[in-house]
Amino acid sequence: MTDKWSALRDHQARIADRPILALFAADPARAAGFSVAADGMLFDWSKTSIDAEARALLIMLAEVSGVEAKRAAMFAGEKINDTEGRAVLHTALRADEAAVIRVDGQDVMPGVRTVKTRMADFARAVRSGAFTGQGGRITDVVNIGIGGSDLGPAMATLALAPFHDGPRLHYVSNVDGAHVQDTLRGLNPETTLVIVASKTFTTIETMTNADTTKRWMAARVADPGAQFAAVSTAGDKTAAYGIAADRVFGFEDWVGGRYSVWGPIGLSLMIAIGPERFEEFLAGGRAMDRHFQTAPLARNMPVLLALVGLWHNQICGHATRAVLPYDQRLSRLPAYLQQLEMESNGKRVAIDGSDLPTNSGPVVWGEPGTNGQHAFYQLIHQGTRVVPCEFLVARQGHEPDLAHQHTLLVANCLAQSEALLRGRSLDEARAIMAKKGLTGAELERQARHRVFPGNRPSTTLAYDRLTPFVLGQIIALYEHRVFVEGVILGINSYDQWGVELGKELALALQPVLEGTAGTEGKDGSTAQLVAFLKG
Numbered sequence: 001m002t003d004k005w006s007a008l009r010d011h012q013a014r015i016a017d018r019p020i021l022a023l024f025a026a027d028p029a030r031a032a033g034f035s036v037a038a039d040g041m042l043f044d045w046s047k048t049s050i051d052a053e054a055r056a057l058l059i060m061l062a063e064v065s066g067v068e069a070k071r072a073a074m075f076a077g078e079k080i081n082d083t084e085g086r087a088v089l090h091t092a093l094r095a096d097e098a099a100v101i102r103v104d105g106q107d108v109m110p111g112v113r114t115v116k117t118r119m120a121d122f123a124r125a126v127r128s129g130a131f132t133g134q135g136g137r138i139t140d141v142v143n144i145g146i147g148g149s150d151l152g153p154a155m156a157t158l159a160l161a162p163f164h165d166g167p168r169l170h171y172v173s174n175v176d177g178a179h180v181q182d183t184l185r186g187l188n189p190e191t192t193l194v195i196v197a198s199k200t201f202t203t204i205e206t207m208t209n210a211d212t213t214k215r216w217m218a219a220r221v222a223d224p225g226a227q228f229a230a231v232s233t234a235g236d237k238t239a240a241y242g243i244a245a246d247r248v249f250g251f252e253d254w255v256g257g258r259y260s261v262w263g264p265i266g267l268s269l270m271i272a273i274g275p276e277r278f279e280e281f282l283a284g285g286r287a288m289d290r291h292f293q294t295a296p297l298a299r300n301m302p303v304l305l306a307l308v309g310l311w312h313n314q315i316c317g318h319a320t321r322a323v324l325p326y327d328q329r330l331s332r333l334p335a336y337l338q339q340l341e342m343e344s345n346g347k348r349v350a351i352d353g354s355d356l357p358t359n360s361g362p363v364v365w366g367e368p369g370t371n372g373q374h375a376f377y378q379l380i381h382q383g384t385r386v387v388p389c390e391f392l393v394a395r396q397g398h399e400p401d402l403a404h405q406h407t408l409l410v411a412n413c414l415a416q417s418e419a420l421l422r423g424r425s426l427d428e429a430r431a432i433m434a435k436k437g438l439t440g441a442e443l444e445r446q447a448r449h450r451v452f453p454g455n456r457p458s459t460t461l462a463y464d465r466l467t468p469f470v471l472g473q474i475i476a477l478y479e480h481r482v483f484v485e486g487v488i489l490g491i492n493s494y495d496q497w498g499v500e501l502g503k504e505l506a507l508a509l510q511p512v513l514e515g516t517a518g519t520e521g522k523d524g525s526t527a528q529l530v531a532f533l534k535g
């Protein structure tokens, strides 16, 4: 059967044996030709097996899949999340002051601006000491949320540590009591602000941790509710929880959880770095939006990042991709991208309800370099499976006195992508063994262990320095990559039905574990585990 993927699959089969290095040899301008720059960032995808013909076919794939029309529909507030009947407008949260964006005929921007101003006022009050706890100035902020209500602000707070001049920030997500207990230990309830961050305000992990934290505070503070703020789309539920309306920051259902760091869910980040820096973060996202909307597909960074991803997963069959930031402060980026990419594009059914004719999105994983090098790069270099690697690296760090360490970091990043590309041949390995004095069968055996197949694909995203603006660019880049991949796959990237069944079963298992219900109807393994865990 020929479909929109066929020409690419046929082409890939034809070029499968051609080494990436041969592409560089044949085209001295390959590095520049297979790279794209946008607002100070460089995305180099030349160390992949994509040649000029594959590139043309990939661009055509984006065209025939209607990426440009769908992009316009998203930015215009059309309800492209059609299994939930919602618009997808996280971009409105970072749109410029003059923007007019309508949903159901209503301009949403006045509401966005009003809430942002309220957030900024509150953040300034907390940072300046105008808003106090019952024991004085706020020293610590605890953000209680999970998934998109945790990963974005937690990742960004860590990423922007050099700009963190507000109170200390803590993030509690896991329903495991260890998380909340370990976080609250050592904090003073009288000077702690708690932000309950939940789009729905029903998520059991978040509400359970909020209840626990409220009890912890009540033991020392007369009015714990006065030190709680809430971020949610559910104003009725935050009111029922006893949080005064002036400390509730609402948003609309057109902001998906994993896309929500730009708005009220980013309140903790705003308190950490201040409203002005937060604006710079939004400006970075906005710059990437502009690039995504205006650059031709062949020079469009999110489009190219998506096409490289599709080439590796759907065409070459590589099931995972590693995100490898050579930037310690981006150590939570892989976890953040796991939700962004896997919750968005981990779907086996197309928008029309039919089975997907190809693989869904890949498994995303990673750790910051150089730590990963001393852990799992062995498999990346010499394992039997190919793992496309996505490196991120800054031209400069925030530690001028440690510039030599930054140079070492950058050298390591470049060395890894070079090693993946070049590898080491058997002859080269034999020469190394011969130099060590080995001969015969032992030389051969030892040499085989030292062969690196090479020809392993990677991309590198390089930027100047991890500022709020650059972080905004990076997050928006990946958001739009997910969008483009989703459009081409023909799925709805903005729902998440796959998380529901486990939630339902957990609710039903709670009384079983408490002993008020039996294990009738449970499979043998689950019943056995219940019996063991009940003790």
Ligand SMILES: O=P(O)(O)OC[C@H]1O[C@](O)(CO)[C@@H](O)[C@@H]1O
Residues within 6 Å of the ligand: 146, 147, 148, 149, 197, 198, 199, 200, 201, 202, 203, 206, 257, 258, 343, 496, 499
């Ligand atoms: O913000 P909420 O409503 O508590 O949801 C938290 C997370 O739970 C999910 O719905 C998945 O269970 C995510 O999509 C979301 O980010």
